[in-house]
Amino acid sequence: MHPLIRNRRLRTNEAIRSLVRETIITPNDFLVPLFVVEGKGVKQEIPSMPNYFRLSLDLLEKEVKELWAMGLKSVLLFAMVPENLKDNKGKEAVNPKGLMQRAIKTIKNACPEMLVMTDVAFDPYSSYGHDGIVEDGIIINDDSVEILTEMSLSHAEAGADFVAPSDMMDGRILSIREALEDEGYTNVGIMAYSAKYASAFYGPFRDALDSAPGFGDKKTYQMDYANRLEAIRETEMDIDEGADIVMVKPGLCYLDIVREVRNHVDVPVAVYQVSGEYAMVKAAAEKGWLDHDAVMMEQLTAIKRAGANIIASYFAKDAVKLLG
Ligand code: PBG
Numbered sequence: 001m002h003p004l005i006r007n008r009r010l011r012t013n014e015a016i017r018s019l020v021r022e023t024i025i026t027p028n029d030f031l032v033p034l035f036v037v038e039g040k041g042v043k044q045e046i047p048s049m050p051n052y053f054r055l056s057l058d059l060l061e062k063e064v065k066e067l068w069a070m071g072l073k074s075v076l077l078f079a080m081v082p083e084n085l086k087d088n089k090g091k092e093a094v095n096p097k098g099l100m101q102r103a104i105k106t107i108k109n110a111c112p113e114m115l116v117m118t119d120v121a122f123d124p125y126s127s128y129g130h131d132g133i134v135e136d137g138i139i140i141n142d143d144s145v146e147i148l149t150e151m152s153l154s155h156a157e158a159g160a161d162f163v164a165p166s167d168m169m170d171g172r173i174l175s176i177r178e179a180l181e182d183e184g185y186t187n188v189g190i191m192a193y194s195a196k197y198a199s200a201f202y203g204p205f206r207d208a209l210d211s212a213p214g215f216g217d218k219k220t221y222q223m224d225y226a227n228r229l230e231a232i233r234e235t236e237m238d239i240d241e242g243a244d245i246v247m248v249k250p251g252l253c254y255l256d257i258v259r260e261v262r263n264h265v266d267v268p269v270a271v272y273q274v275s276g277e278y279a280m281v282k283a284a285a286e287k288g289w290l291d292h293d294a295v296m297m298e299q300l301t302a303i304k305r306a307g308a309n310i311i312a313s314y315f316a317k318d319a320v321k322l323l324g
Contacts, residue, residue, distance in 0.1 A: 023305045025297065025323065027071030030316035031117065031270065035208050036060055036103045037080045048204035049275055050282045052314050054080055057103060061110040070320050074115040076164060076312055077103055079124060080209050086127040088134055090147040093125040094154045101158040108159045117162040117191055118155040120148055120176075129206075129213040131167035131221060139221055145172045152176045156185040162244070166193040168221040177242030191270060192243035195231035195257055198222035201250045201276030208275065231257045232264050239267055245310065250274040252299060255306035262307025270310035271303050278314040293322055 010020050035054040037044065042056035055063055064075065079100040085092040092098055100118060107116050121131045122144060128134045132144030144167065152163040163180075165172050173192050180188050198219045206212040223230055235246045246265060248258045249272035262269050281299070285292035296315050303311055313319070 023301050025300050025304060025319060027320045027323070028073070029300075029304060029308075029311050030072055030320070031074045031076050031310055031312040032067055032072050032316045033076045033078065033312055033314060034060065034063065034103075035078050035080060036099055038082060038099060046204065046208040048207045048279050049314065050279075050286065052208075052278070054208065057099075057106045060103060060106055064107050064111045064114050067317070068111050068114055070317065072316055072320060073113070074117065074310075075107065076117045076119060077107075077160075078119050078209060079103060081124045083210075086125055088127055090122055090125050090133070090151065093122065093147065093151045096154060096157065098154075101154060104155060104158040104160050115161050116159065117164050118160045120152050120155065120163045120165040121167040122147060122151075123167075123211045123213075124209045126211075128215065129211050131218065132169055137215065141169050141171070144169050145175050148172050149175045149179045152190075153179055153183055153185070156180060156183070156188045160188065162189040162191050164191040164193065164247075166196060166249075168193065168196050168218075168223070171241070173238045173241035173243050189244040190242060191245040191247060192235075192238040192241075193249055193272075194235040194238040194243065194246040195248045195254070195261060196222050197225045197250065197254065199225060199250050199253075199274070199276070201253070201274045204275035204279045225253075228257060228260065231261060235261050235265055239265060243267065245270055247272060247312075248308075250277060251303050251308075251311075251313075252277055255302060258303070258306040258308055268309040269307055270312060271306075271308035272312040273299065273303060273315065275314065281315075293318070297322065 037054040039056040040058055043059055044054045046052050104116055107114055123129055123131045130139050132139040155163050238246055245268045247270040248254055251271045251273035258271055281295050284290040
Protein backbone atom coordinates (compact mmCIF):
# COMPACT_ATOMS: atom_id res chain seq x y z
CA MET A 1 0.00 0.00 0.00
CA HIS A 2 1.37 3.41 -0.98
CA PRO A 3 -1.49 5.89 -0.65
CA LEU A 4 -0.44 9.43 -1.62
CA ILE A 5 -2.98 10.95 0.65
CA ARG A 6 -3.17 9.90 4.28
CA ASN A 7 -5.80 11.94 6.08
CA ARG A 8 -4.50 10.73 9.42
CA ARG A 9 -1.34 12.89 9.05
CA LEU A 10 -3.36 15.92 10.05
CA ARG A 11 -4.65 14.10 13.13
CA THR A 12 -1.32 12.84 14.50
CA ASN A 13 -1.15 15.00 17.62
CA GLU A 14 -2.87 17.94 19.32
CA ALA A 15 -0.43 20.46 17.80
CA ILE A 16 -1.34 19.60 14.22
CA ARG A 17 -5.01 19.09 15.08
CA SER A 18 -5.22 22.54 16.61
CA LEU A 19 -3.33 24.03 13.65
CA VAL A 20 -5.93 22.79 11.17
CA ARG A 21 -9.01 23.10 13.39
CA GLU A 22 -11.78 25.01 11.59
CA THR A 23 -14.11 25.90 14.43
CA ILE A 24 -13.11 27.33 17.79
CA ILE A 25 -15.44 28.35 20.60
CA THR A 26 -14.59 31.64 22.35
CA PRO A 27 -16.38 33.80 24.93
CA ASN A 28 -17.33 36.14 22.06
CA ASP A 29 -19.69 33.53 20.67
CA PHE A 30 -22.12 33.62 23.55
CA LEU A 31 -25.32 35.30 24.49
CA VAL A 32 -26.15 34.41 28.10
CA PRO A 33 -29.84 33.91 28.98
CA LEU A 34 -30.74 35.29 32.42
CA PHE A 35 -33.94 34.78 34.40
CA VAL A 36 -34.94 37.51 36.84
CA VAL A 37 -37.38 37.31 39.71
CA GLU A 38 -38.80 39.74 42.29
CA GLY A 39 -37.28 39.90 45.78
CA LYS A 40 -33.96 40.39 47.49
CA GLY A 41 -31.21 37.82 47.83
CA VAL A 42 -33.28 35.34 45.84
CA LYS A 43 -31.42 32.63 43.96
CA GLN A 44 -33.79 29.84 42.95
CA GLU A 45 -32.50 26.82 41.12
CA ILE A 46 -34.81 25.84 38.25
CA PRO A 47 -35.74 22.22 38.99
CA SER A 48 -35.50 21.00 35.39
CA MET A 49 -32.37 23.06 34.72
CA PRO A 50 -29.75 21.96 37.28
CA ASN A 51 -27.28 24.68 38.26
CA TYR A 52 -29.31 27.39 36.50
CA PHE A 53 -31.03 30.02 38.62
CA ARG A 54 -33.63 32.72 38.76
CA LEU A 55 -32.02 35.78 40.32
CA SER A 56 -33.37 38.82 42.09
CA LEU A 57 -32.01 42.16 40.90
CA ASP A 58 -29.37 42.53 43.64
CA LEU A 59 -27.88 39.17 42.67
CA LEU A 60 -28.29 39.96 38.99
CA GLU A 61 -25.91 42.83 39.52
CA LYS A 62 -23.25 40.48 40.89
CA GLU A 63 -23.89 37.98 38.13
CA VAL A 64 -23.38 40.41 35.25
CA LYS A 65 -20.15 41.69 36.78
CA GLU A 66 -18.94 38.11 36.98
CA LEU A 67 -19.97 37.43 33.39
CA TRP A 68 -18.18 40.54 32.18
CA ALA A 69 -15.01 39.50 34.02
CA MET A 70 -15.19 36.15 32.24
CA GLY A 71 -15.41 37.83 28.84
CA LEU A 72 -19.14 37.22 28.43
CA LYS A 73 -20.40 40.52 27.10
CA SER A 74 -24.01 39.92 26.03
CA VAL A 75 -27.07 38.81 27.93
CA LEU A 76 -30.63 37.89 26.98
CA LEU A 77 -33.15 38.79 29.66
CA PHE A 78 -36.33 37.01 30.74
CA ALA A 79 -38.58 38.08 33.60
CA MET A 80 -40.64 35.82 35.83
CA VAL A 81 -43.97 37.56 36.29
CA PRO A 82 -46.03 36.98 39.47
CA GLU A 83 -49.37 35.27 38.82
CA ASN A 84 -51.42 38.26 40.05
CA LEU A 85 -49.88 40.53 37.40
CA LYS A 86 -50.71 38.28 34.46
CA ASP A 87 -53.64 39.21 32.22
CA ASN A 88 -54.77 39.00 28.60
CA LYS A 89 -53.74 42.55 27.73
CA GLY A 90 -50.05 42.70 28.54
CA LYS A 91 -50.49 45.53 31.02
CA GLU A 92 -47.48 44.49 33.09
CA ALA A 93 -45.36 43.92 29.96
CA VAL A 94 -45.34 47.66 29.25
CA ASN A 95 -45.09 48.84 32.86
CA PRO A 96 -42.10 51.21 32.99
CA LYS A 97 -41.50 50.00 36.56
CA GLY A 98 -41.95 46.32 35.66
CA LEU A 99 -39.35 43.73 36.60
CA MET A 100 -37.93 43.52 33.07
CA GLN A 101 -37.56 47.29 32.81
CA ARG A 102 -35.87 47.46 36.23
CA ALA A 103 -33.59 44.55 35.32
CA ILE A 104 -32.38 46.38 32.20
CA LYS A 105 -31.56 49.45 34.30
CA THR A 106 -29.87 47.36 36.98
CA ILE A 107 -27.55 45.79 34.43
CA LYS A 108 -26.78 49.07 32.69
CA ASN A 109 -25.91 50.64 36.06
CA ALA A 110 -23.77 47.76 37.24
CA CYS A 111 -22.02 47.09 33.96
CA PRO A 112 -22.69 49.82 31.38
CA GLU A 113 -20.89 48.10 28.52
CA MET A 114 -22.79 44.83 28.85
CA LEU A 115 -24.96 44.31 25.75
CA VAL A 116 -28.53 43.86 26.95
CA MET A 117 -31.02 42.00 24.80
CA THR A 118 -34.57 41.43 25.98
CA ASP A 119 -37.04 38.73 25.11
CA VAL A 120 -40.16 40.27 23.63
CA ALA A 121 -43.12 37.93 23.94
CA PHE A 122 -46.34 37.88 25.79
CA ASP A 123 -46.29 34.43 27.36
CA PRO A 124 -44.71 35.17 30.77
CA TYR A 125 -47.27 38.00 31.14
CA SER A 126 -50.26 36.12 29.77
CA SER A 127 -52.87 34.53 31.99
CA TYR A 128 -53.20 31.97 29.15
CA GLY A 129 -49.46 31.37 28.78
CA HIS A 130 -49.64 32.28 25.10
CA ASP A 131 -47.42 34.61 23.10
CA GLY A 132 -50.30 36.85 22.08
CA ILE A 133 -53.75 38.05 23.06
CA VAL A 134 -56.34 35.28 23.20
CA GLU A 135 -59.88 35.69 21.91
CA ASP A 136 -62.25 32.72 21.78
CA GLY A 137 -59.35 30.32 22.05
CA ILE A 138 -57.48 31.93 19.16
CA ILE A 139 -54.22 33.89 19.38
CA ILE A 140 -55.03 37.16 17.63
CA ASN A 141 -52.18 38.39 15.43
CA ASP A 142 -52.53 42.12 14.84
CA ASP A 143 -53.59 43.21 18.33
CA SER A 144 -50.74 41.14 19.72
CA VAL A 145 -48.29 42.91 17.40
CA GLU A 146 -49.43 46.24 18.86
CA ILE A 147 -48.58 45.10 22.37
CA LEU A 148 -45.28 43.57 21.30
CA THR A 149 -44.42 46.90 19.70
CA GLU A 150 -45.24 48.82 22.88
CA MET A 151 -43.29 46.28 24.88
CA SER A 152 -40.26 46.78 22.64
CA LEU A 153 -40.48 50.54 23.06
CA SER A 154 -40.70 50.13 26.80
CA HIS A 155 -37.54 47.97 26.81
CA ALA A 156 -35.75 50.49 24.59
CA GLU A 157 -36.77 53.29 26.93
CA ALA A 158 -35.36 51.36 29.88
CA GLY A 159 -32.04 51.07 28.05
CA ALA A 160 -32.08 47.76 26.14
CA ASP A 161 -29.57 47.58 23.30
CA PHE A 162 -31.53 44.96 21.34
CA VAL A 163 -35.05 43.64 21.52
CA ALA A 164 -35.58 40.01 20.63
CA PRO A 165 -39.16 39.21 19.59
CA SER A 166 -39.75 35.50 20.21
CA ASP A 167 -43.49 35.44 19.64
CA MET A 168 -43.75 34.47 15.94
CA MET A 169 -46.66 36.81 15.16
CA ASP A 170 -46.69 37.95 11.52
CA GLY A 171 -45.51 41.47 10.77
CA ARG A 172 -44.06 42.24 14.20
CA ILE A 173 -40.55 43.06 13.04
CA LEU A 174 -41.75 45.80 10.69
CA SER A 175 -44.05 47.23 13.33
CA ILE A 176 -41.33 47.24 15.99
CA ARG A 177 -38.70 48.71 13.64
CA GLU A 178 -40.99 51.52 12.57
CA ALA A 179 -41.94 52.34 16.15
CA LEU A 180 -38.30 52.37 17.27
CA GLU A 181 -37.42 54.72 14.40
CA ASP A 182 -40.41 56.98 15.11
CA GLU A 183 -39.45 57.30 18.78
CA GLY A 184 -35.80 58.01 18.07
CA TYR A 185 -34.41 54.62 19.13
CA THR A 186 -32.52 54.34 15.87
CA ASN A 187 -29.62 52.46 17.45
CA VAL A 188 -31.71 49.85 19.21
CA GLY A 189 -31.35 46.64 17.23
CA ILE A 190 -33.70 43.75 16.59
CA MET A 191 -32.70 40.12 16.93
CA ALA A 192 -35.66 38.26 15.42
CA TYR A 193 -36.49 34.76 16.51
CA SER A 194 -37.19 34.00 12.85
CA ALA A 195 -37.16 30.23 12.45
CA LYS A 196 -38.65 29.33 15.79
CA TYR A 197 -40.15 25.88 15.84
CA ALA A 198 -43.02 24.54 17.96
CA SER A 199 -40.70 22.37 20.01
CA ALA A 200 -41.03 20.08 22.99
CA PHE A 201 -37.53 21.17 23.99
CA TYR A 202 -38.87 24.37 25.61
CA GLY A 203 -40.35 22.45 28.56
CA PRO A 204 -37.79 23.39 31.24
CA PHE A 205 -37.89 27.07 30.20
CA ARG A 206 -41.64 27.13 30.78
CA ASP A 207 -40.95 25.73 34.27
CA ALA A 208 -38.40 28.48 34.78
CA LEU A 209 -40.89 31.24 34.00
CA ASP A 210 -44.08 29.41 34.93
CA SER A 211 -45.26 30.19 31.39
CA ALA A 212 -46.61 26.94 29.98
CA PRO A 213 -49.69 27.43 27.77
CA GLY A 214 -52.87 27.05 29.80
CA PHE A 215 -54.69 25.50 26.87
CA GLY A 216 -53.63 23.98 23.57
CA ASP A 217 -50.16 24.42 22.15
CA LYS A 218 -48.21 27.00 20.13
CA LYS A 219 -48.54 25.32 16.75
CA THR A 220 -50.66 28.09 15.20
CA TYR A 221 -47.74 30.51 15.46
CA GLN A 222 -44.49 28.61 16.00
CA MET A 223 -43.23 26.60 13.01
CA ASP A 224 -43.91 22.97 12.22
CA TYR A 225 -40.69 21.07 12.88
CA ALA A 226 -41.22 19.05 9.73
CA ASN A 227 -40.62 22.11 7.56
CA ARG A 228 -37.45 23.55 6.08
CA LEU A 229 -38.45 25.97 3.29
CA GLU A 230 -40.57 28.00 5.66
CA ALA A 231 -37.45 28.78 7.70
CA ILE A 232 -35.89 30.53 4.72
CA ARG A 233 -39.08 32.44 4.05
CA GLU A 234 -39.40 33.53 7.70
CA THR A 235 -35.79 34.71 7.95
CA GLU A 236 -35.84 36.55 4.63
CA MET A 237 -39.08 38.31 5.59
CA ASP A 238 -37.71 39.34 8.98
CA ILE A 239 -34.61 40.79 7.32
CA ASP A 240 -36.79 42.70 4.85
CA GLU A 241 -38.81 44.02 7.78
CA GLY A 242 -35.69 45.32 9.52
CA ALA A 243 -34.13 42.53 11.62
CA ASP A 244 -30.42 43.03 12.30
CA ILE A 245 -29.86 39.46 13.48
CA VAL A 246 -31.98 36.39 12.76
CA MET A 247 -32.29 33.30 14.89
CA VAL A 248 -32.88 29.60 14.50
CA LYS A 249 -34.30 27.81 17.53
CA PRO A 250 -33.85 25.17 18.95
CA GLY A 251 -30.25 24.23 18.13
CA LEU A 252 -29.11 20.68 17.86
CA CYS A 253 -32.07 19.10 16.05
CA TYR A 254 -32.13 22.02 13.63
CA LEU A 255 -28.54 22.27 12.40
CA ASP A 256 -29.65 21.54 8.84
CA ILE A 257 -31.81 24.68 9.09
CA VAL A 258 -28.91 26.66 10.57
CA ARG A 259 -26.69 25.77 7.62
CA GLU A 260 -29.44 26.48 5.13
CA VAL A 261 -30.21 29.87 6.66
CA ARG A 262 -26.50 30.73 6.96
CA ASN A 263 -26.10 30.04 3.22
CA HIS A 264 -29.12 32.14 2.28
CA VAL A 265 -28.80 35.36 4.26
CA ASP A 266 -26.11 37.97 4.86
CA VAL A 267 -26.88 39.05 8.43
CA PRO A 268 -25.54 37.39 11.59
CA VAL A 269 -27.32 34.15 12.47
CA ALA A 270 -27.96 33.32 16.13
CA VAL A 271 -28.83 29.86 17.37
CA TYR A 272 -30.61 29.18 20.65
CA GLN A 273 -29.51 26.00 22.34
CA VAL A 274 -32.67 25.76 24.39
CA SER A 275 -33.57 24.64 27.89
CA GLY A 276 -34.45 21.06 26.94
CA GLU A 277 -31.10 20.60 25.25
CA TYR A 278 -29.38 21.80 28.42
CA ALA A 279 -31.55 19.59 30.63
CA MET A 280 -30.78 16.45 28.61
CA VAL A 281 -27.04 16.86 28.97
CA LYS A 282 -27.29 17.64 32.69
CA ALA A 283 -29.58 14.66 33.34
CA ALA A 284 -27.43 12.17 31.45
CA ALA A 285 -24.28 13.51 33.11
CA GLU A 286 -25.88 13.24 36.57
CA LYS A 287 -26.53 9.59 35.89
CA GLY A 288 -22.95 9.13 34.79
CA TRP A 289 -24.06 8.16 31.30
CA LEU A 290 -22.32 10.96 29.42
CA ASP A 291 -19.21 13.08 29.95
CA HIS A 292 -20.77 16.50 30.63
CA ASP A 293 -17.93 18.74 29.51
CA ALA A 294 -17.04 16.71 26.44
CA VAL A 295 -20.63 16.53 25.23
CA MET A 296 -21.19 20.22 25.95
CA MET A 297 -18.17 21.29 23.88
CA GLU A 298 -19.04 18.90 21.07
CA GLN A 299 -22.56 20.33 20.87
CA LEU A 300 -21.46 23.96 21.00
CA THR A 301 -18.80 23.38 18.37
CA ALA A 302 -21.31 21.59 16.14
CA ILE A 303 -23.71 24.54 16.43
CA LYS A 304 -20.97 26.96 15.41
CA ARG A 305 -19.72 24.65 12.64
CA ALA A 306 -23.26 24.54 11.24
CA GLY A 307 -23.10 28.30 10.78
CA ALA A 308 -24.08 30.00 14.03
CA ASN A 309 -22.40 33.37 14.53
CA ILE A 310 -23.98 33.77 17.96
CA ILE A 311 -24.97 31.03 20.41
CA ALA A 312 -27.55 31.68 23.10
CA SER A 313 -26.76 28.97 25.63
CA TYR A 314 -27.23 28.08 29.28
CA PHE A 315 -23.78 26.47 29.00
CA ALA A 316 -22.02 29.78 28.32
CA LYS A 317 -20.38 30.02 31.76
CA ASP A 318 -19.54 26.32 31.97
CA ALA A 319 -17.94 26.45 28.53
CA VAL A 320 -15.93 29.60 29.15
CA LYS A 321 -14.64 28.21 32.47
CA LEU A 322 -13.50 25.11 30.61
CA LEU A 323 -11.73 27.19 27.97
CA GLY A 324 -9.68 28.61 30.86
C1 PBG B 1 -40.97 32.97 24.87
C2 PBG B 1 -39.78 32.12 24.79
C3 PBG B 1 -39.65 30.72 24.92
C4 PBG B 1 -38.29 30.44 24.85
C5 PBG B 1 -37.63 31.64 24.62
N1 PBG B 1 -38.56 32.67 24.57
C6 PBG B 1 -40.68 29.70 25.23
C7 PBG B 1 -41.74 29.42 24.27
O1 PBG B 1 -41.80 29.97 23.16
O2 PBG B 1 -42.60 28.63 24.63
C8 PBG B 1 -37.68 29.08 25.03
C9 PBG B 1 -36.25 29.07 25.48
C10 PBG B 1 -35.76 27.77 26.02
O3 PBG B 1 -36.44 26.73 26.00
O4 PBG B 1 -34.62 27.76 26.51
N2 PBG B 1 -41.81 32.98 23.79
